[in-house]
Amino acid sequence: MLQGKPLADTMRPDTLQDYFGQSKAVGQDTLLRSLLETNEIPSLILWGPPGCGKTTLAHIIASNSKKHSIRFVTLSATNAKTNDVRDVIKQAQNEKSFFKRKTILFIDEIHRFNKSQQDTFLPHVECGTITLIGATTENPSFQVNAALLSRCRVIVLEKLPVEAMVTILMRAINSLGIHVLDSSRPTDPLSHSSNSSSEPAMFIEDKAVDTLAYLSDGDARAGLNGLQLAVLARLSSRKMFCKKSGQSYSPSRVLITENDVKEGLQRSHILYDRAGEEHYNCISALHKSMRGSDQNASLYWLARMLEGGEDPLYVARRLVRFASEDIGLADPSALTQAVAAYQGCHFIGMPECEVLLAQCVVYFARAPKSIEVYSAYNNVKACLRNHQGPLPPVPLHLRNAPTRLMKDLGYGKGYKYNPMYSEPVDQEYLPEELRGVDFFKQRRC
Numbered sequence: 001m002l003q004g005k006p007l008a009d010t011m012r013p014d015t016l017q018d019y020f021g022q023s024k025a026v027g028q029d030t031l032l033r034s035l036l037e038t039n040e041i042p043s044l045i046l047w048g049p050p051g052c053g054k055t056t057l058a059h060i061i062a063s064n065s066k067k068h069s070i071r072f073v074t075l076s077a078t079n080a081k082t083n084d085v086r087d088v089i090k091q092a093q094n095e096k097s098f099f100k101r102k103t104i105l106f107i108d109e110i111h112r113f114n115k116s117q118q119d120t121f122l123p124h125v126e127c128g129t130i131t132l133i134g135a136t137t138e139n140p141s142f143q144v145n146a147a148l149l150s151r152c153r154v155i156v157l158e159k160l161p162v163e164a165m166v167t168i169l170m171r172a173i174n175s176l177g178i179h180v181l182d183s184s185r186p187t188d189p190l191s192h193s194s195n196s197s198s199e200p201a202m203f204i205e206d207k208a209v210d211t212l213a214y215l216s217d218g219d220a221r222a223g224l225n226g227l228q229l230a231v232l233a234r235l236s237s238r239k240m241f242c243k244k245s246g247q248s249y250s251p252s253r254v255l256i257t258e259n260d261v262k263e264g265l266q267r268s269h270i271l272y273d274r275a276g277e278e279h280y281n282c283i284s285a286l287h288k289s290m291r292g293s294d295q296n297a298s299l300y301w302l303a304r305m306l307e308g309g310e311d312p313l314y315v316a317r318r319l320v321r322f323a324s325e326d327i328g329l330a331d332p333s334a335l336t337q338a339v340a341a342y343q344g345c346h347f348i349g350m351p352e353c354e355v356l357l358a359q360c361v362v363y364f365a366r367a368p369k370s371i372e373v374y375s376a377y378n379n380v381k382a383c384l385r386n387h388q389g390p391l392p393p394v395p396l397h398l399r400n401a402p403t404r405l406m407k408d409l410g411y412g413k414g415y416k417y418n419p420m421y422s423e424p425v426d427q428e429y430l431p432e433e434l435r436g437v438d439f440f441k442q443r444r445c
C-alpha cells in the first residue's frame with residue numbers, strides 16, 4: 001500500500017463522515033451540508049490553502065452525485081486548454097438535452113485560467129448546462145471573473161486545525177495497521193506479542209503523531225506524505241540492517257519515532273515549527289532586533305518566519321503591539337503603519353504581503369523608541385493589583401449626575417469644566433488616597 005500511490009490519495013475520503021475539520025463550511029447545520037445531503041449542488045468556488053481538502057470535498061460531491069446519475073467531470077486548469085472546456089460543455093449539452101442528465105464540472109486551480117477562459121463557462125453556468133465547482137488557493141475576488149463569481153457560492157475552507165490533523169493521521173495509521181505507543185505508559189515495543197507473519201509489526205510514538213499534526217501546518221497532504229516517508233524510511237533501514245548484518249531474519253518490529261516524522265517532513269518551511277518553540281524564538285528575535293534598532297537582523301528574522309510558512313497576520317499583530325510598546329509616543333504614526341500593514345496583509349495574503357511587513361519592520365527598526373506609556377501603564381496595573389482592601393471610590397466631583405437624586409448626593413459637585421477656564425485648572429483627578437502618585441516616574445505604586 002505504501003509503495004505505489006501517495007498515501008494522501010489512497011486515504012482520500014468518499015464521504016462527509018471521514019471529512020474532518022472545516023466545520024464552518026460543511027459542519028452539521030450548515031447550508032452546504034444540507035444541500036450536499038439533498039444532492040442539490042450549486043455552483044461553488046472552494047477557496048482555501050493547500051491540502052485543506054478542496055479536491056477532497058469535490059471528490060465527495062462526485063461520489064455522491066454518481067449515485068444519483070449525475071455526471072462529474074474533472075479538469076485541471078494547469079493543463080486544460082479552452083478547447084477541452086468547450087468539449088466538456090458540448091457533451092454536457094448533449095447529456096442534458098438527450099438524457100436529462102446533469103453535469104458537474106470540477107476545475108482544480110481555477111485561478112490559473114485567464115479571464116477569457118473563465119468567460120467560456122459563464123453562459124453555461126447561467127443556463128444550468130453545467131454546475132461548476134472551482135478550487136483555488138488564491139483569493140477569488142481577484143482571480144475569478146466577477147460575473148462568474150456572482151453565479152457561484154464561495155466556500156472558504158481553512159487550514160486544518162491540529163485536532164483534525166490528528167484524526168486524519170490516525171485514520172491513516174489505523175488503515176496501515178500501525179500501533180500507537182502511549183508515551184505516558186512506557187512500554188518496550190519489543191515486548192508486544194511477536195508477529196508470525198513476514199511483515200513486521202509497526203509502532204509509532206504518540207508524540208510523533210502530535211508532532212506531525214503540528215508541523216503539517218494544517219496541510220493534510222503534507223502530514224500524510226510525512227507519515228508515508230517516515231514509515232518507508234524505517235522499513236528500508238530494516239532491510240539495510242539485514243543486508244549489512246548478513247542475517248536471514250530481520251527485526252520483526254519497527255518503531256517510528258518523533259525524529260523519523262520530522263525527517264519525513266522534508267519541505268523546508270515545515271521544519272519551522274509554527275506551533276512550537278521555534279515560532280516563539282523567532283518572533284522574540286524579531287521583536288528584540290527591532291527594539292535594538294538592527295534593521296538587518298529584523299529583516300532576517302522576519303524572512304525566516306515568513307519563508308517558514310508563518311501566518312503573516314501573526315507577525316502583523318506583533319508589529320501592532322510593538323508600535324505601542326516600544327515606539328509609543330516617540331513616533332505615534334508607528335501604530336498607524338502597523339495597523340495599515342496588518343490590514344494590507346489581510347487583503348492580499350502571502351506572498352504579496354511580505355514586502356508590506358518588511359517595510360514596516362525596517363520602519364520600526366529605524367524609528368525612535370519610547371517605553372514611557374508602556375511603563376506608566378504597567379505601573380498603574382501594578383498599583384491596582386497590589387492594592388489592599390476595596391478600591392478607592394471615584395471622587396464625587398468626577399461623577400456624572402444625570403438624576404436629581406445623584407445631584408443631591410453630591411455627584412459632580414465642584415467639578416470644574418476645563419473649557420470654561422482660560423487658565424490651567426487646579427483640580428484633582430485621582431482618588432484621594434493616590435494623591436501625588438506619578439505613574440510616569442514611579443516604578444512601583
Ligand SMILES: Nc1ncnc2c1ncn2[C@@H]1O[C@H](COP(=O)(O)OP(=O)(O)OP(=O)(O)O)[C@@H](O)[C@H]1O
Nearest residue numbers: 008011012019020050051052053054055056220221
Ligand atoms: N478535511 C479533510 N478530511 C480528511 N482528509 C483530508 C481533508 N483534507 C485533506 N485531506 C487529505 O489530504 C489529501 C490532500 O487534500 P486535497 O487534495 O483535498 O487538498 P486541496 O485543498 O485540494 O489541496 P491543493 O490546493 O494543494 O490541491 C487528501 O487526499 C486527503 O487524504
